[in-house]
Structures are given as C-alpha cells and as structure tokens.
Amino acid sequence: MTPVVENGPVATKLDVVFVGDGYTGAEQTDFHADVRAKWEKIAAVEPYASYRRLFNVWAVSAVSRQSGVSGDPVQGVVKDTALKSTFFCDGIERLLCVDTGRVESYAARAPAADLVVVLSNSAKYGGAGYNDVVSQVGYDGIATASSDHSKSDQVAVHETGHSLGKLADEYQYDEYGTYTGAEPWEVNISKLRADEQAAQRMKWYRWLGETSPDGGAVGAYEGGGYYPKGLYRPTENSEMRTLGREFNLPGREAMIAGFHRHASVLTSEVAPGAEVGRGDRIEVRTPAATTVVRWYADGREVFRARGRTAVTPRFLGIRPDGRAHVVTATAVDTTDAVRDPELRRRLTGSLSWHVTR
Known part of the structure; x- marks a missing residue:
C-alpha cells in the first residue's frame, strides 16, 4: 500500500483506494x-x-501472473490476473467486470476505503460501477476503468457518479420502450414532469429553471434510466448521459452529499477536547474555499478571527486568570451548489479545546 495523496486522518477524509489489475510484478x-x-x-472535474x-488517495498493488486483462482485444482472450478483470461482461463488450470478493481483500490493505477504483491494465474502452456491493471494509462502491x-x-x-452520488444513468436504449x-x-x-415536481x-424541484454547468436550464427532459419514454432527467446532456460533460446541478449536489457521508467539514491535528495553553497554536483545516470559519472564546464569537484557520487562545482574548476556558472553531460550507436543507446542515462542523494554562 502506498499513499498518493494525504490530507488528514482517515476518520475525517474520504479515502479513495486504487487497486491495479493485470499488472505483473515488473509493472x-x-x-x-x-x-x-x-x-x-x-x-x-467538479465537484471533485x-x-x-477532502480526499486521501491510496494505491494498493495486486500482482498478476499475466499482463493485461481478459477480453482484450477480443472476447476469447483470457488472462490470469489478480482481480479477474474481464471485458464483455454480460455479453457487453465495454462492460469491465471484476471479482468483487478479490477486490475486497485487496482494498482491506489500505488504512481505510470509502471508494474503490480498480484500474485495469488495458487501453481498451470500458468500465463498470458497483453501487450495491456489500463491503465489510465499508466502502460505498467499486468503479472500474x-x-x-x-x-x-x-x-x-461517471462510475463514481453511481457509487458516491447514487446517480442513475441518464441515457436510454430505444428497445426499452x-x-x-x-x-x-x-x-x-x-x-x-417539471410542473409536477414543482x-x-x-x-430536483429546487433547481428548476437554473442554468446548469453542463449547459441549458434545469427542467425535465424525457429519456433516462435506459428508458426513452416515461422517465425524465434534469438536463439535456450531463456526465451521467455523455462522458466528458459536467455533472448537472442535481448531480453535483448529490456528489457533494456523497463526499460528506465520509468526510468532515472541519478537522484539526490538535485533538478536539484536548487541553491547550494560551500560547499554543490551534490550526484547523477545511475542504473548500467556500467554507467560513468562526472562532469563539467561552461561547462568544471573536469577530477579528473570522476566516482564520489558525489562532492562539491568547489571540482570542483568553487571559491568565486561573479559570478554565473553552475555545471553539465552527465551519460552514456556503457553497451555492447545495440547496437541500438537510444536506446544508451536514456541511457544518464544530471543534472545541480546553484552555487550562
């Protein structure tokens, strides 16, 4: 296991684990x-x-006996690989499936796993998303590419749109009717339809009429979830319909919700609840530029500290009077990409420390 990106303790971050398949020891x-x-x-890509x-990223090596994956370049090719990656899954050439039990065993080698991405050693187009997988490790799903x-x-x-965002595909097949x-x-x-949602x-009624980053206005466009009729999608052509597009506004909000199922809005390397001195530096971390930090001394906001990510109790006005004091930091993510009140409440955080010397 190798750390690729480390932004903080695994308990407060969304941990993405990449596992390789079809890579030999020499690769x-x-x-x-x-x-x-x-x-x-x-x-x-937004909102990433x-x-x-918010993310930690880990790479877990899985050594395969043979280089490449099954089904590449044609269906009859079989390779002996650690995770059994194979194209032509369920008879669909681009569908790249894996042995999820083997994925689980390798993902468990990382310090934590909230999302797993299997990277298969191939130049062939394809992928898959497992968003209903049951994991003892605790991850939301598996994406393959x-x-x-x-x-x-x-x-x-796109596949993490399924696993993290719990989003449906927005494209359709004519034969579905x-x-x-x-x-x-x-x-x-x-x-x-849009009027019925409103x-x-x-x-997505809260977003109706708004200009979406994937182009056009949010409405109700017929066709989605594989059906050309009877189901509607929020925009004409988002990432969940065509690769290389942006997530539409409802999709972007769903992805942010998925991020925060695992990660915290406010973290600090100074353990919350710990005792600190008046001159000790308390630093906090926030995940996005839209996050506003406020500091409180014994429950009263210190306005000159608003927006700072590091302070000392002395700077907040704590005096050496022999009494115990409490310093608190709060954070609120003010992003305009969220309109759901329940999710908005989750985009807050609070940490406190005791000043005893």
Missing part, C-alpha cells in the same frame, strides 16, 4: 504512475476540484 511502477495520472484528471482537500484509454478518467468519474414502474429512488431521474416539491 508495478507503471501502476503507480497510472494512479497518479488518473487521480489528477478525476480531481480536475472544489473539494480536493482501463488504465490507458483516452476516456478512462471520464469513465471513472416506456417506463411503467414506481418512482425511481435515484435523485436524477423521475416519472414527474407542485409536489419532489426530486
């Missing part, structure tokens, strides 16, 4: 280079880009 250097390159491209400081295809980073982003089932649970597809205050 492990290539695997680690591929991980670094892939993460840089993923982290450049705005929340880069090939290492060397030009669109593999976008495949990984008309959807007649129950209202889908995913936040980005619905049986309801009237019932359901799904």
Whole structure:
C-alpha cells in the first residue's frame, strides 16, 4: 500500500483506494504512475476540484501472473490476473467486470476505503460501477476503468457518479420502450414532469429553471434510466448521459452529499477536547474555499478571527486568570451548489479545546 495523496486522518477524509489489475510484478511502477495520472484528471472535474482537500488517495498493488486483462482485444482472450478483470461482461463488450470478493481483500490493505477504483491494465474502452456491493471494509462502491484509454478518467468519474452520488444513468436504449414502474429512488431521474415536481416539491424541484454547468436550464427532459419514454432527467446532456460533460446541478449536489457521508467539514491535528495553553497554536483545516470559519472564546464569537484557520487562545482574548476556558472553531460550507436543507446542515462542523494554562 502506498499513499498518493494525504490530507488528514482517515476518520475525517474520504479515502479513495486504487487497486491495479493485470499488472505483473515488473509493472508495478507503471501502476503507480497510472494512479497518479488518473487521480489528477478525476480531481480536475467538479465537484471533485472544489473539494480536493477532502480526499486521501491510496494505491494498493495486486500482482498478476499475466499482463493485461481478459477480453482484450477480443472476447476469447483470457488472462490470469489478480482481480479477474474481464471485458464483455454480460455479453457487453465495454462492460469491465471484476471479482468483487478479490477486490475486497485487496482494498482491506489500505488504512481505510470509502471508494474503490480498480484500474485495469488495458487501453481498451470500458468500465463498470458497483453501487450495491456489500463491503465489510465499508466502502460505498467499486468503479472500474482501463488504465490507458483516452476516456478512462471520464469513465471513472461517471462510475463514481453511481457509487458516491447514487446517480442513475441518464441515457436510454430505444428497445426499452416506456417506463411503467414506481418512482425511481435515484435523485436524477423521475416519472414527474417539471410542473409536477414543482407542485409536489419532489426530486430536483429546487433547481428548476437554473442554468446548469453542463449547459441549458434545469427542467425535465424525457429519456433516462435506459428508458426513452416515461422517465425524465434534469438536463439535456450531463456526465451521467455523455462522458466528458459536467455533472448537472442535481448531480453535483448529490456528489457533494456523497463526499460528506465520509468526510468532515472541519478537522484539526490538535485533538478536539484536548487541553491547550494560551500560547499554543490551534490550526484547523477545511475542504473548500467556500467554507467560513468562526472562532469563539467561552461561547462568544471573536469577530477579528473570522476566516482564520489558525489562532492562539491568547489571540482570542483568553487571559491568565486561573479559570478554565473553552475555545471553539465552527465551519460552514456556503457553497451555492447545495440547496437541500438537510444536506446544508451536514456541511457544518464544530471543534472545541480546553484552555487550562
């Protein structure tokens, strides 16, 4: 196991674990280079880009007996690899499946795993998302992607839309016909038209009419969840419909919600609840530029400290009067990418320390 990005303790960050497949012992250097390159491209996509400081990234080596993966370049090719990566899964050439039990055993070697990305040693186009996997390690899901295809980073982003954002695919197949089932649970597809969503205050009604980063206005566009009729999506053409696009506004909000299922808005290397002195430096970390930090001495805000990420109790006005005092830092993420009040409440944090000397 090798750390690629470390932004803080695993209990307060979203830990992404890359596991390689189809890399021999002699190719492990290539695997680690591929991980670094892939993460840089993923982290450049919103909302990953705005929340880069939320993530730790780990690379776990899995040594395969043979280089490459099964189904590359054609269906009859079989390779002996650690995770059994194979194209043509379920008869679909681009579907890149893995042995999830083996993935679990390797992911467990990382300090923590909230999301697993299997990077398969191949230049062939493909990937898959496992968002209903049951993991004893505790991760949300598994995304697979090939290492060397030009669109593999976008495949990984799309698949994490399933695992982290719990988003549905927004594309369709003509042969699926008309959807007649129950209202889908995913936040980005619905049986309801825009006026029905607004009237019932359901799904993405808070975003209706807003200009979305993937282009156009949020509305209800027919076709999604594989069905050309009977289901609607929020925008014409987002990342969950076409690779290389932006997440639409409801999708971006869902991804931020997924990030914060695992990561904290406010962290510090000074243990919360610890005793500190008047001259001790207390530094906090926040995940995004939109986060506002406030400091309190014995419950009263010290306005001149607002926005600072490091203070001393002395700077906050704590005097050497022999009494015990409490210093508190709070953080609120004010991002305009969130409109759900419940999620907004989760984008807050508070840490306190006792001043005793």
